[in-house]
Amino acid sequence: MIEIKNVSKWFxxxxxxxxxxxxxxxxxxxxxxxxxxxxxSTLLRCINGLEPYQKGEIIVDGESxxxxxTNLYKLRQKIGMVFQRFELYPHMTVLKNxxxxxxxxxxxxxxxxxxxxxxxxxxxxxxxxxxxxxANLSGGQQQRVAIARSLAMEPEYMLFDEPTSALDxxxxxxxxxxxxxxxxxxxxxxxxxxxxxxxxxxADEIIFMDEGRIIERGSDEEFFTNPxxxxxxxxxxxxxx
Amino acid sequence: MFDAVIRNxxxxxxxxxxxxxxxxxxxxxxxxxxxxxGLGRISRNRWIYQPVTLYxxxxxxxxxxxxxxxxxxxxxxxxxxxxxxxxxxxxxxxxFEATYFGEIFRAGYQSISVDLIHAAYSTGxxxxxxxxxxxxxxxxxxxxxxxxTQSIITFQDTSLAFVIxxxxxxxxxxxxxxxxxxxxxxxxxxxxxxxxFCFIGSKISLHFEEKGRKTGVL
Numbered sequence: 001m002i003e004i005k006n007v008s009k010w011f012x013x014x015x016x017x018x019x020x021x022x023x024x025x026x027x028x029x030x031x032x033x034x035x036x037x038x039x040x041s042t043l044l045r046c047i048n049g050l051e052p053y054q055k056g057e058i059i060v061d062g063e064s065x066x067x068x069x070t071n072l073y074k075l076r077q078k079i080g081m082v083f084q085r086f087e088l089y090p091h092m093t094v095l096k097n098x099x100x101x102x103x104x105x106x107x108x109x110x111x112x113x114x115x116x117x118x119x120x121x122x123x124x125x126x127x128x129x130x131x132x133x134x135a136n137l138s139g140g141q142q143q144r145v146a147i148a149r150s151l152a153m154e155p156e157y158m159l160f161d162e163p164t165s166a167l168d169x170x171x172x173x174x175x176x177x178x179x180x181x182x183x184x185x186x187x188x189x190x191x192x193x194x195x196x197x198x199x200x201x202x203a204d205e206i207i208f209m210d211e212g213r214i215i216e217r218g219s220d221e222e223f224f225t226n227p228x229x230x231x232x233x234x235x236x237x238x239x240x241x
Numbered sequence: 242m243f244d245a246v247i248r249n250x251x252x253x254x255x256x257x258x259x260x261x262x263x264x265x266x267x268x269x270x271x272x273x274x275x276x277x278x279g280l281g282r283i284s285r286n287r288w289i290y291q292p293v294t295l296y297x298x299x300x301x302x303x304x305x306x307x308x309x310x311x312x313x314x315x316x317x318x319x320x321x322x323x324x325x326x327x328x329x330x331x332x333x334x335x336x337f338e339a340t341y342f343g344e345i346f347r348a349g350y351q352s353i354s355v356d357l358i359h360a361a362y363s364t365g366x367x368x369x370x371x372x373x374x375x376x377x378x379x380x381x382x383x384x385x386x387x388x389x390t391q392s393i394i395t396f397q398d399t400s401l402a403f404v405i406x407x408x409x410x411x412x413x414x415x416x417x418x419x420x421x422x423x424x425x426x427x428x429x430x431x432x433x434x435x436x437x438f439c440f441i442g443s444k445i446s447l448h449f450e451e452k453g454r455k456t457g458v459l
Contacts, residue, residue: 050359077365087360091378100374101364146360153364 001025002047002157002190007056009042016042017053018212024190024205026156029183031199032192034209035235040192043209044159047190048079060157077105080150084162086142088134088149094121095130098149105153113152120148124178140171147178158182160191194239196224208232245423246430256413257434263327263399263409267334268392274335275342276377282347293343300340306401309333313405330402338395345387349380385453389446393439400435410434 002024009017016039024030032040045051047058049065049072058065060075088097098120099113108116121127124144126137134142143163150158160179164172176198183189183202193199199206206223208216208231216223216232224240227233246253281293300308312333317323353376361371381388403412414427421427 045359048363050362073362073365073367076363079363081360081363083356083360085354085356087354087357089357089361089375089379091382101366104370104374105365105367149360149364159363 001061002188003057003059004043004047005057005059007043007046007053007058009039009046009051009053009055016212017046020056020212020214022207022214024157024188026188027186028204029187029189029191029202031203031206032190032209033194033196033199033206033235033239037211038209039212040209041161044081044161044190044192047159048076048081050081077153078156079159080153080155080157081159082143082146082150082161082163084166086134086139086146086166088142088145090134093131093133094126094137094145097134097145098152101149102152116152117148120151121145123151124148125174138171139167140174143167143171143175144178147175147182157188157190160189160193162192162194164193164195196236196240200224208235210235243426243430245417245421245426249417249421253410253413253417253430256408256410259327259408260396260399260410263330263334263402263407264392264396266331267338267395267399270331270335271338271342271395272388274339275346276380278339278343279346279350279380280372280376282343283350297340297343300337301344305333305337305398306404308337309401309405312336326402326405326407329405330399330407334395334399334402338391338398341391341394342388345384345391346377346380348387349384350376352383353379383453386446386450389442389449393442393446396442397435397439 004020004022007017007020008015018039020039020043022030032043034040042051046053046065047060053066060079063070063075065072065075088094089100092100095114095117098117099108099110102108102113102116103110118127118130121130124147126141126144129137129141129145134145137145147163163179164175167175172195176195179189179191179198180202191198191203200221203219205217205219207214208227208229210231216227216229218224218227224236227236278293278297281289282297284290284293309330313324313326313329316329357375358371361375366374399409400411402409403415406412408416410431414431418424418427
């Protein structure tokens with residue numbers, strides 16, 4: 001379970017997160033949407049300790065991220081993250097990208113790590129790309145490798161930061177399909193996305209952020225058809241055409 | 242025309258061997274220390290950033306020949322015994338070149354997106370592991386042409402070690418010159434040898450630069 005309690009964060013004088021409260025139960029999928037600059041990505045980075053916050057608390061399975069005794073490196077092992085621009089290691093083959101952390105962090109043998117990596121590549125549908133370099137892959141394929149790289153650590157939570165917004169339209173579905181499968185298998189996921197089809201299909205909760213605040217939350221069709229907040233209404237009407 | 246060179250060829254080339262050895266040691270130490278200095282220069286911890294920046298700015302703003310002199314004359318006072326000129330020269334070069342290599346690595350590290358580093362952290366890699374498997378290899382590949390250029394400069398700089406009496410290439414040429422009085426041909430020969438090695442080096446650098454542009458892997 002991830003608990004976010006009264007979290008505020010500033011970049012200098014600018015407040016990016018304003019008193020955020022949210023709880024994500026195990027096995028749930030939460031979708032975060034909102035205009036750019038609303039603090040969605042920053043919130044995601046705070047959840048696995050990549051960005052510090054100045055007020056409040058984020059607690060993952062009972063461990064507070066702001067507690068100096070918490071080992072962030074250890075905690076991040078169970079929180080996978082997928083980025084907008086894939087962020088694969090350009091100097092390593094696909095297979096090396098996936099096996100690096102299991103071998104160095106979990107001390108798995110090369111054989112064991114590669115076996116697991118091949119299973120994951122099978123699962124995301126590109127086992128034939130194992131020995132290619134990221135530059136030779138399409139965006140959709142790179143993003144699926146990035147998902148496989150995160151899954152190789154067998155995380156309990158997965159964070160997705162606009163995983164499809166850097167992709168050409170025809171590649172979006174191949175990535176979303178992998179994510180839908182993950183959600184259905186019971187992975188706990190927090191997804192920043194504007195793919196409302198995905199949100200409708202798998203989200204247990206949808207939150208809408210604007211100017212650093214959560215201004216609307218919903219868990220069903222009502223969120224899409226009858227949002228209460230004017231800002232949400234306007235936003236949804238712009239992206240749901 | 243090269244009679245003095247031919248008569249003393251073995252002696253001169255022995256000096257060139259010392260030059261090569263000095264270059265190899267200076268590069269191995271300078272590049273390794275440079276990797277770490279570069280990390281220090283992008284550190285957010287001011288207890289690391291400030292001293293490293295002071296070191297880099299200080300050394301880069303004094304002539305190399307002074308670093309060599311100082312080290313050679315100050316170290317015996319600290320250590321209590323005179324240092325072997327070769328070891329003294331190697332250490333001076335490492336201290337000096339590491340600041341230049343450090344700035345090259347810093348530029349390489351800064352060319353890497355913050356999210357790529359976040360991606361490494363998010364798989365549970367520690368700072369040291371991220372530096373070793375992600376930051377350093379990428380920076381090294383991206384900065385290879387600059388690293389080769391700086392290596393050529395280091396190779397040329399080693400001739401300054403003659404001021405502390407190290408018998409490297411230039412020093413031996415001057416020893417021969419004192420006996421034979423054939424300045425033009427001796428220093429001409431030294432110049433030609435340096436030119437050939439540096440020219441080959443710059444061609445290699447160009448090759449990697451073009452290769453990097455073509456493949457676009459990084």
